[in-house]
Amino acid sequence: MTIRVDRMTSSTVAIGIRGVSHQFGEEGDARYVRALRDTSLDVARGELLCLIGPSGCGKSTLLNVIGGLMAPTAGAVEVAGKRVAGPMPRDIAFVFQENALFPWNTVFENVNLGMLFQGVPRAEREARAQRALAAVGLEDFAQHYPAQLSGGMRQRAALARALSLETGILLMDEPFGALDEQTRMVLGEDLSVLLARADKTIVFVTHSLGEATFLADRVAVFSARPGTIKEIIKIDEPHPRKPDFVTSAKFTAIRNELYALLHDEIRKTVAETSVSAAREGVP
């Protein structure tokens, strides 16, 4: 399936996902899973694309394939016109749900580490770390250790580490998923501000329809496993998005549309899970 986006030319495509399928194991194996099927999509430069879909439909798999952490069993991904064949730390940074900060390093040291692996010279590392910490509002916590921060602050630190790499692409897998709703809302607003300022392309996986509606320029809704894109919803609203967007009729209408699209797919997933559980004698 090919999905075309209006007015996108090769120079404005940051990520080209071309017929990507992925399976784990071989057919007949007890743990064989078809995770993704024939997924194609162009992500535009500077756009925030949200991926939503039922649990297990292959969202994280697709993110790993885009980031070069996993080779797809069919199809390919192109970044800046080049085929992704492995991790591309100069082009792509990740933020995961669990922030993976080193507990024995301060926030400043944690932010520095990513750049150290990239071979960024010391003086530039310090300048970039300061900029990234200021961008996420953590400049006063540079010398704190992760355990001395709240969950939201730890995710900000993880975001600062990713920002300091100054990649054009950020891949975020439920980055605010472990946080309470209010903290999540504030981080979403901050991310929208960052997006308005920086020329970043972001692919963002979330289970929250509200978060997707608030953040995304487009939302790709996935079908049940093996996942593929069922529908793409465009959200025409400039960044930075304001808190009152959340209470607008437009927001509610988009959120409801996403809910309706997802609902059937989630039902299919639940039905399949209960059938296989019954087959295996799970109550």
Ligand SMILES: Nc1ncnc2c1ncn2[C@@H]1O[C@H](COP(=O)(O)OP(=O)(O)OP(=O)(O)O)[C@@H](O)[C@H]1O
């Ligand atoms: N390393 C792996 N080995 C074997 N199977 C895997 C592996 N990673 C994922 N899978 C399977 O692939 C399918 C898709 O997994 P994936 O993590 O991409 O889903 P997801 O859409 O991110 O789900 P969630 O919303 O729950 O995070 C699942 O059925 C999962 O069991």
Ligand SMILES: [Mg+2]
């Ligand atoms: Mg996932």
